Amino acid sequence: MQIFGVDIGGSGIKGAPVDLERGDLADERYKVLTPHPATPDAVADGVRQVVDHFGWTGPVGATFPGVVTGGSTIRTAANVDKNWIGVDARALLGERLGGLPVTVLNDADAAGVAEMRFGAGRDRRGTVIMLTFGTGIGSAVFVDGALVPNTELGHLELNGHDAEKRASSKVKDDQDLSWEQWARRVTKYLAHVEMLFSPELFIIGGGVSRKSHKFLPLIEGITAEIVPAELQNNAGIVGAAMRAAQG
Incomplete structure (x- = not known):
């Protein structure tokens, strides 16, 4: 089974389809530079660029470098534009990706979940x-x-x-x-x-x-x-x- 993952960081936005049985990328990841200022619209455009690179049309998981509550609402934005605070990231990214189902979580939480399942925390x-x-x-x-x-x-x-x-x-x-x-x-x-x-x-x-x-x-x-x-x-x-x- 493959699902697309996007990692939004302060310096880069990178993503790839993921083989969830192996816990590894199914294709070489694609990366674009995080825009500056990293406003919601500009970052959403970067995410769309990464997803479109693969012609992906299924569910997308996205990380965010800050607190994410309820799987959608951004509460902090230390390393991106402060206009992210209060944004419904799931709705914004879903709209920008043409209605694809999107899930959003904190970036370090995402990395930790992966390491606990497939990596050093197994x-x-x-x-x-x-x-x-x-x-x-x-x-x-x-x-x-x-x-x-x-x-x-x-x-x-x-x-x-x-x-x-x-x-x-x-x-x-x-x-x-x-x-x-x-x-x-x-x-x-x-x-x-x-x-x-x-x-x-x-x-x-x-x-x-x-x-x-x-x-x-x-x-x-x-x-x-x-x-x-x-x-x-x-x-x-x-x-x-x-x-x-x-x-």
Whole structure:
């Protein structure tokens, strides 16, 4: 069975059909740059471009980098245009895609759902926290496999700032931090999250997960097990398709 997944991020909008039996992309993903400003209409046009690239005519699952309530309503928009707040994203995207059925969920929640089913969180019980490091820091919290949605732990305070303003991979690039410098910031962030939630496992995702060997060995003093996401930066696409398959 194949369902289409779209991952809307602060820097890119990427998508592909997903083979839900294998938990992997059924075709090479297609990506367009996130428009700036990332207004609802402009982003919806980008989503349509990605879906149209494949000539897709079935259900579509889409992620969003912020809080999504009721499977449709956007409540926060830290890394896209603030005009998203209050928008019915399911209706907007469905209209832009010519009436295709659309399901919307938080981007990190989507990535976490995929990792818990097909990746590093498979068969893991207890508290598992997926953290995605990209334009911001997304989070997905699971207790015995059940998702606690919209946790947004990237906005915890770290040294007087939103954590994602100190430890996202975008900050690493913008400030030209070495892997060692960035790993120290990530360590402080993980220690704070661990103090609050005492997870058994951290799964580290986002685009930077491809280079986990460069920074995970530098993180010390964390009790929880820390592993890279197995689906890497495709986890959001897979998780979006999984949610769309549920209707």
